[in-house]
Amino acid sequence: MAVVIRAVRETDRPLYRAPCGACATCDVRTMAVCAALADDEVEALESIMTATHLQANEMLVQEGDPRSKVFTLTSGMLRLSVGLPDGRRQITGFLLPGDYLGLADDEIYTASAEAVGAAALCAFPVRQMDALVERFPKLKDRLHRFTRAALRQARENQLILGRLAPVEKLASFLVLLSDRAVEHRLPASPVSLPMPRADIADYLGLTVETVSRSFTKLRNQGLVAMPDPHSIEICDRRALAAVAGLPPH
Amino acid sequence: MAVVIRAVRETDRPLYRAPCGACATCDVRTMAVCAALADDEVEALESIMTATHLQANEMLVQEGDPRSKVFTLTSGMLRLSVGLPDGRRQITGFLLPGDYLGLADDEIYTASAEAVGAAALCAFPVRQMDALVERFPKLKDRLHRFTRAALRQARENQLILGRLAPVEKLASFLVLLSDRAVEHRLPASPVSLPMPRADIADYLGLTVETVSRSFTKLRNQGLVAMPDPHSIEICDRRALAAVAGLPPH
DNA sequence: CGAGATGTTGAATATAATCAAACAACGTGG
DNA sequence: CCACGTTGTTTGATTATATTCAACATCTCG
Known part of the structure; x- marks a missing residue:
């Protein structure tokens, strides 16, 4: 009987675990923001995380919407884009596994994000994420580091687009x-x-x-x-x- | 006599005070990163600060050089640019008083900065600045906020350049x-x-x-x-x- | 197998770059 | 003070080139 109970618990857990298993065995564990945390600390991150899947071309967040969640992409690819009223579009970047979505924004998303093909990601409510960031300074530092890298990339892109x-x-x-x-x-x-x-x-x-x-x-x-x-x-x-x-x- | 002594002290201080007087009376006190600190806390910032002046078209930092200092512009305008080997150039932004120079980079400057006209700024050695940033979390948070704003601006620029x-x-x-x-x-x-x-x-x-x-x-x-x-x-x-x-x- | 979406190629057109010249503003030195 | 050269801005004519419009090819998937 004990075995059965354990089995039930095992099958319940996947709802709140990383797509490729627990964080500890996640593909992007070493490159994503969560690499800032020790194995016992990621559990806090894991506890506020929801695994999400997207179909090809499915929209994850839309430019102008309130920034309610942030994400780590675990598989697939996302495109970040900004649009003009007349339909013209500029893609500002492509996200790969391990990349973080939500670095640039404060209150609202300033860019849309859509899945290129099928994609999987970890979703974090911003309020709870903000609390964790305060609790783990290393996490905040790593997010800041990611933001600086994104800024350098965006400036590189300006050179590419302009010249x-x-x-x-x-x-x-x-x-x-x-x-x-x-x-x-x-x-x-x-x-x-x-x-x-x-x-x-x-x-x-x-x-x-x-x-x-x-x-x-x-x-x-x-x-x-x-x-x-x-x-x-x-x-x-x-x-x-x-x-x-x-x-x- | 006492009057003379006071006069001497007054004329000595300008070497290490903000271009427009002490930080407390600085033009950009309320908008620059130093606004994160209370009046009694800015003294720590002031103590590692060197006031600097630039002539028109004078280069402040060059792309590729080690990032030894960071700056707050107090008057004038700076242009940030990246270059290609064949001489083509992309200006990634113009800095106005209150803006911070050094948000994006880690070890080396990834962009050059030159004065457009005459300019004045506060220079901070990175090592000491890093120490202050650790000492005053509010300062770190404000720098991060500035970095996010710069990233949003850079992405907006991608739209402008591309579309x-x-x-x-x-x-x-x-x-x-x-x-x-x-x-x-x-x-x-x-x-x-x-x-x-x-x-x-x-x-x-x-x-x-x-x-x-x-x-x-x-x-x-x-x-x-x-x-x-x-x-x-x-x-x-x-x-x-x-x-x-x-x-x- | 057919229909829609996606990718490539061709011909035309529009448009920004290039080449060139005129003009104005400015500081220098005669 | 004015002639002069320099630099920066504007305008014109020409050219190069990316876009547009169009057709065709390829691939996917009901």
């Missing part, structure tokens, strides 16, 4: 994604592009046609190969970085 | 400067443009010629008047905001 030609923009995007893949212990090539061309266009300030033509140019120059539109092999990473106008790194 | 037409870019720039002037208790119009056209171009991702032509268009549409190139009267703020593709606010 790079279309092929240069695309090259810099591919190098960025490749570098991020490496941070996630994935191969630098081929790089996976789960988002449609329209998203890349709205991220780089171009039209879909120009994005497509820029891919073709990079392919014709032998810098990349495209087994399919959503998978890009980087043939010459150094030359690609040079096209992007970036130091070889 | 607005030249006249729209310029209109949004003028509205931004006007709003910031109001925050500084200055009139919303005329707005002062101390920077050259080349800076505006590098901020908006345009050429100087296109900036100039866009000014002419706004003038011909009766939205602004230009008594001289560095002073812009906003004739129809609502229409200007509409051109910028922004909500009327």
Whole structure:
């Protein structure tokens, strides 16, 4: 009988545990904000966390809505975007597993977030998260560090949007994604592009046609190969970085 | 005699006091990061502070240099910029009195900062500043708040750079400067443009010629008047905001 | 298998960059 | 004080290039 009781408890817990198991065994445990906490401290985070799943193109938060929750993405990809009244859209960034959603905002979300494909994340009510942040200074420091990194990235993006030609923009995007893949212990090539061309266009300030033509140019120059539109092999990473106008790194 | 001694002390102090007098009487006391501290607490900040002055176009920090100091601008204007190897430049923002320089960076400066005209600022060694930030949690919180605001601004800039037409870019720039002037208790119009056209171009991702032509268009549409190139009267703020593709606010 | 969504390519058009020149403002030195 | 060169701004003509409009190809999925 005791065994049965234990089993019930086990099956109840998944409602409030991380998508890939408890935080302790989570894929992004070492890179997300929760890495600031020791294993016994994450339990506090876990206790206010709700695991959430999104379908492709499902909207998670909408620009202008009150900021009621913050999130850590555990799998999949999110696009962050801001829009104009006439429908024009700028994607300000793509979130990968381990990234935090809610760094920039105070009272209301200033950007929308949608899932590119299926995605999973941990949701935290802001009030309870704020309390935890006060309780664990390391957590606050790590959030601040993430915010600074996001600010540097946003400024880098200003350079890309304001001063790079279309092929240069695309090259810099591919190098960025490749570098991020490496941070996630994935191969630098081929790089996976789960988002449609329209998203890349709205991220780089171009039209879909120009994005497509820029891919073709990079392919014709032998810098990349495209087994399919959503998978890009980087043939010459150094030359690609040079096209992007970036130091070889 | 006592009078003479007091006079000597008075003339010695300026070496280590804020440009406009002690912190307690500083112009930006209420808006800069130091507003987080009570009057008796700012003394700690004052004690590690060095007043600095810059001439027009003098470089304060250079992209890539080790981040040894952080600053609060007390008068004048700074331009923040990032550059490409071939000389192309993107200005990521203009700093006004009360703004903090050093929000985004960790070990090294990721952007250069130069004075637009003559400028004055408070300089703080990072090591000592870090210690004060730990000592005064309110100071850390205010810095974090500033960083979040800078991130929101940088994302707004991505929209402007990626999706607005030249006249729209310029209109949004003028509205931004006007709003910031109001925050500084200055009139919303005329707005002062101390920077050259080349800076505006590098901020908006345009050429100087296109900036100039866009000014002419706004003038011909009766939205602004230009008594001289560095002073812009906003004739129809609502229409200007509409051109910028922004909500009327 | 067909229909819609997504991606690529082609031709045209619009538009910002480039090249060039005129003009104004300013400080310097004769 | 004025001529002069310098710098910054504006305007004009031309060119390069990304967008637009259009067609076609490819892929997905009922």
